[in-house]
Amino acid sequence: MSESVSGATHSEIAYAKINLALHVRKRLPNGYHELETIFAFLDQGDVLSVQPGDSLALTISGPFAEGLSETDNLVLQAAKALANNAHISHGAHLHLDKRLPVASGIGGGSADAAATLRLLNRFWGLDLSLDDLAELAKPLGADVPACVLSETSRGSGIGQDLLPVVDNDIRGCAALLVNPLVPVSTADIFAAWDGLDRGALEGDGLLSMARQGRNDLQKPAVALVPMLTDILQILEDQHPLLARMSGSGATCFALFATPEEARKAGQNCQQARNGLWTLIGQMR
Incomplete structure (x- = not known):
């Protein structure tokens, strides 16, 4: 747009x-x-x-x-x-x-x-x-x-x-972003990656491939920002279509079928942790 x-x-x-x-x-x-x-x-x-x-x-x-x-x-x-x-x-x-x-x-x-x-x-x-x-x-x-x-x-x-990628299964979904307002260095996170190749993307369809996938940078990011574990658990507790850390962090995201579900998850995150930044949008 x-x-x-x-x-x-x-x-x-x-x-x-x-x-x-x-x-x-x-x-x-x-x-x-x-x-x-x-x-x-x-x-x-x-x-x-x-x-x-x-x-x-x-x-x-x-x-x-x-x-x-x-x-x-x-x-x-x-x-x-x-x-x-x-x-x-x-x-x-x-x-x-x-x-x-x-x-x-x-x-x-x-x-x-x-x-x-x-x-x-x-x-x-x-x-x-x-x-x-x-x-x-x-x-x-x-x-x-x-x-x-x-x-x-x-x-x-x-x-x-x-x-x-055909994205009909996520296009228009509500997306919640949650960030603890702790900046992390992309270079530092990549440098902390353990070097193990855990395999390729697999699965039929976008959501299936994403759910079977992972973020290999999440472990080093959590070591630097431990509260990411709590944020991801709160998001998972809301039963999203998918929840994960994005990129090298520290933003986590969750995809929901409706904006109401995303708003509720955002409120739960903010109630559990002070000072979180949240944003709700729609998947393009």
Whole structure:
């Protein structure tokens, strides 16, 4: 979903990403990891907006803006990559409304960079396809191409070899995100992975494959943030379609058939633990 607002301003949602499963298969010499994952996306996220500008510039506001750089940011890296690729000489003033926690395993900077590419592609009238933008996004980070597409897909390699997945069994489901507001370093979590290959994704159908799957980064994340065990147990007690930690953490998610079930689960989490961040959205 994208939207236009008054004047020359346009905006784009940086859709929150969740990993329905994340199997880490091996470490690669370049510092990345070979993995298999299922990407899925909510209809909620940070919001990027743009106005004409003399140069490429970024401002940031929102509940999670504190500490973010307005000069060294993936948003600007994405904007510069697109401008260079399309030989754009004029600028753009970008604004990031940071609504999602930082370093939380739900896309973050990757989703923001992806939204920047989609937004400027439209703003500059470039008419590049999403596949073109995803290819351009590869140097920006492992998750950025998937976030450009923002559709349910199976990722392999370092997460950039993408195949669409039929997602009728989750599309439109209510999704609850729960984060303890403890940022975790993706690099630290991957470094703490025990190196054991526990096998490939299996199963027929999306939910079956996700349920039979796992998140191999959950154990090292729980060691760093022990309360994740309690959060996941509370979510499981609500009998969701699926509950798991996303990415390298520390956000956990649960999928429900109805928004009412998601709201109840969110209330139970907040009653059990003070200071949790929660968000309810719908699966795209």
